[in-house]
Amino acid sequence: MKIQKLLFIYLMLIVSFGLYANDTSVDLKFLQDKPIYLAKYMSVFEDPTQKLEFQDIKSNESNLPFLQIPKTKEAFNFSYSNSNFWLKTKIFNPLDREIQTSLVVAYPRIKTLDLYLESKDGVKIIQSGYLVPSVNRPYQSRFFVFPIEFSKNSEVTIYFKVNSPNAINLPIQIWNQKSYDRHEIDDHVLQAIYFGITLAMIVFNLFVYLIHKDISYLLYVLVVLSSAIAIATHNGIASEYLWDNSPWLDQYSVNIIISIVLIIFLIFMRTLLQTKKVLPQLDVWNWGFILVQCLLPIFYILSFETFIKWLVLSHTITSLWILVIGILCSMKRQRIAYFFLLAFAFLFLALIISTLRALGIIPTNVFTIEGPQYGSAAEMMLLAFALADRYNFIIQEKEAAENLVKLNLEKSNLELEEKVKERTFKLNQTLTVMRRDLFVAKKIQENSISVDPKLEEALHFVYKYLPVSEVGGDFFDIIQLKDFNYRIFIADATGHGVHAAMITMAIKGIYDPIKEFDLPPNKIMEIFNEEFMDNFVSLNSLLTAMIIDIHFDTKMIQFASAGHPSAVLLQNHTLQLLSKTGRMIGLKKQTHYEKVEISFQSGDRLFVFTDGVYEAFNQKDEEFGEDKLYQLFIDTIHLSLSEVEEDLLKALQKFQNGQDRQDDLTILGFDLK
Structure with missing residues (x-):
């Protein structure tokens, strides 16, 4: 088992x-x-x-x-x-x-x-x-x-x-x-070159800091040092030389160190680009991102599995924020911002590649693994040029003061752009919420029609459920009543999308309390219709439904159909239709439904489906139709149920020839072995 x-x-x-x-x-x-x-x-x-x-x-x-x-x-x-x-x-x-x-x-x-x-x-x-x-x-x-x-x-x-x-x-x-x-010798040479350049940059700029007492140079040293440690941790150098046997550090260190790099980089960016002066409205967000990068690693250590993806995602968002600040400062004609933006763009690209690879979105190869190291090397060199150009930037800033009127006009334009971006951001937030709600609704609906694996084995049963959008209006349920008797319920609400999906939830709410009643299918259908009319008649919605009881002890099928498409029973290569026995649900109260009994012997095959299976149209507006569907069932009688469903989907796809489906598709197949 x-x-x-x-x-x-x-x-x-x-x-x-x-x-x-x-x-x-x-x-x-x-x-x-x-x-x-x-x-x-x-x-x-x-x-x-x-x-x-x-x-x-x-x-x-x-x-x-x-x-x-x-x-x-x-x-x-x-x-x-x-x-x-x-x-x-x-x-x-x-x-x-x-x-x-x-x-x-x-x-x-x-x-x-x-x-x-x-x-x-x-x-x-x-x-x-x-x-x-x-x-x-x-x-x-x-x-x-x-x-x-x-x-x-x-x-x-x-x-x-x-x-x-x-x-x-x-x-x-x-x-x-x-x-x-x-190859390993060549690799060690390349690693030695990288870390050698890193060490030279650290020593040189440390001496410059000691001479000029400019905090930017000390922060640059810390950025380069922390980046080198992060790279050494990422590519295994740290495990080989810094710590010999520490599974904890191997598991946690790289993401914690990346957070440290981003914290130092945010502080370095504020100092180098003077964001408190240049972008005062956005500067407070820098501290917000610093706080996030301080707190998330703590939660990450406390609960690795819960926060690992959040921490990795925060690295990307924080990096994107730094890139945006660099772009905005460049738009303000800061000379040093050009160097900063170009330098960080390399590191940002490398970090994005590493994050997407870690999340499984892009493939793993030499480039996506070694990318952060290449990006770090480019960023380190370009930031060095940025610091060298720092004094020229100060001169240009003084010259820019003479063009104050022009800058004020540019500032007004920038503020207008910010308002547009803010409104666009709010609209995107609303769209994101709607998409999230649809995703949740989709998961809820998928869970509502999940089938117990034991029932699939006992009934020799396969199914396919394909809504035309995120959520659909088809619903089915299969339960074991007692002994070896099973009850199958399938329903199709009119329309599709969110409205139809809400109706399916109503269907489930009505059907669940009555589905195990020891009554024949027609009586269950009559109770179902009464409950639907009492509770949801104001919705002006109709639905078709079918209830089939399979009795393995007597080798019989009992069914009742409320206007639902005819199920197909294949017996000895002969096709028999299980047609409707009453009107649709939601039309009238006190509707009577007939009960029909048919034998269901070993070797028989049963298909139950919604009208989306055959109501498929091609570019000429021709319908696939029930006749083609029935003929396909007969022609594939020698195949397994899974193969029949696969052939059916291929036939529909070929018939539609690129045309999108227009209705939800649900099909259930049963073999009596």
């Missing part, structure tokens, strides 16, 4: 990816001076329970949905997740000689990174990740490196078990050992 539950959890993931894992091997004869990126060869299995170990994976591997992610090229990016991720691939050495390789995961903030090597000699386990002290790792490096020797004419299956509270990015490479040694 444990495996069956896991299979169900990943059913939607399998449909979304549309691709099962392939047994694609990595051929080491193609391994030259450049690495082979393994992500495109690897298949992935997500274990949200975190309970499966390697023995469980091996014993049930054929039943687990290992998937390949088609768009992955250089790296996997799973963003923030509490799941364990299992990755696997096969590596083949077809040569008549041994090959020395290095398996490299070029990202330092992975907590658990266990490697399992399965060959004809058995299984070898190598534990790594920042939870393992560097002295206990197979290879001491700023990244996670696994030296592996492949014997001649051998095949090895590798498995990775990955878990981390940080953003999970996995740029996995396999290198020829000698090539990687050369």
Whole structure:
């Protein structure tokens, strides 16, 4: 049952990816001076329970949905997740000689990174990740490196078990050992150049501060120093040289240090650009952002999972604010602001790239991982030019005083622009609230029509629910009455969108208290109609509905239909329609509904749907129609229910030929096995 539950959890993931894992091997004869990126060869299995170990994976591997992610090229990016991720691939050495390789995961903030090597000699386990002290790792490096020797004419299956509270990015490479040694030397040279320039900038500007006593130079030194520490933490240099074994620092340090960098940068910006004088109305916001960057790291330490995304998002917003201030100061013709804006633009771009990568919005590759370091180097050099130009800026500021009238006019224009921006901001806020409300409504509606997985297994049941907008007017419910008897309810409110969605909530509120009554479907329908008329007749809304009771003990179906589209019963390749037995809900009180009984034997198939399934129109305004739908059900009788639904959606898409759907679509399929 444990495996069956896991299979169900990943059913939607399998449909979304549309691709099962392939047994694609990595051929080491193609391994030259450049690495082979393994992500495109690897298949992935997500274990949200975190309970499966390697023995469980091996014993049930054929039943687990290992998937390949088609768009992955250089790296996997799973963003923030509490799941364990299992990755696997096969590596083949077809040569008549041994090959020395290095398996490299070029990202330092992975907590658990266990490697399992399965060959004809058995299984070898190598534990790594920042939870393992560097002295206990197979290879001491700023990244996670696994030296592996492949014997001649051998095949090895590798498995990775990955878990981390940080953003999970996995740029996995396999290198020829000698090539990687050369690459690592080159990498250390580049790191030495970067930190050497940083040290030179710190020492030089510290001496300038001691000579001129200008606080801007001291703040610049602090900005450069904190940025260098943040870069060292981000790229693993700090873990390799500053702290050898501190999982806490590996987990928390980079985001805390980024907050420190932003705090110092905000203070540096206020001093350098004189925002208290130049932008007095906005200067108070600088202190607000400083306060946020002081408080959020504290909450982040107290509750990592709750505040990690908020802290990362605050870094981006604060950086955007600094960029906006730089733009506004540049608009005020501050010479030094040009240098500041250009310098911070590089760092802002790098931070945006890093944030989007951490949140899983953009792919992980060498550029998105190393981007912050390149941006920091450019920002450091350009800020140095900004400080060198500081005195020229002061001269220009004095000259600008002679053009006071012109500046006052520009100030008036700027204030007008600010008012427009403020009103635009308020409008955007309102739009954001509306979008958030729609999102919440969508989640509420999705939860209201969720189906117990046990019922899907017991009924051999699949369904598809596709509202035409964020929310829709279709609703269905499936329950087990007693023993092996089940009740199916489906309804379709007129129209779609928010109005129809509200009607579905009314439907659910009326139907839930009566759905378990030990009454035939027609009596339930009559009670439902009376309750709807008593409570919601003022809404002037109508709906169709159908109730079907499946009795497995007697192999019979009982149903009642309130003007709902005919359900389709397939028996011995013959199609039978379950037509309406009464008028629509909401037309008249004391409406009588007939009850119809039909046999439901082994091998029979039942489809229940709303009119959005066949009321699809193409560009010529032609309707897909019920006849095409019925013929499709007959032609696909040999397929599984999932395959029938897939064929139906493809047929509708082909028929519409780019035309948007005009109504909500819901279809339920049942097989009696």
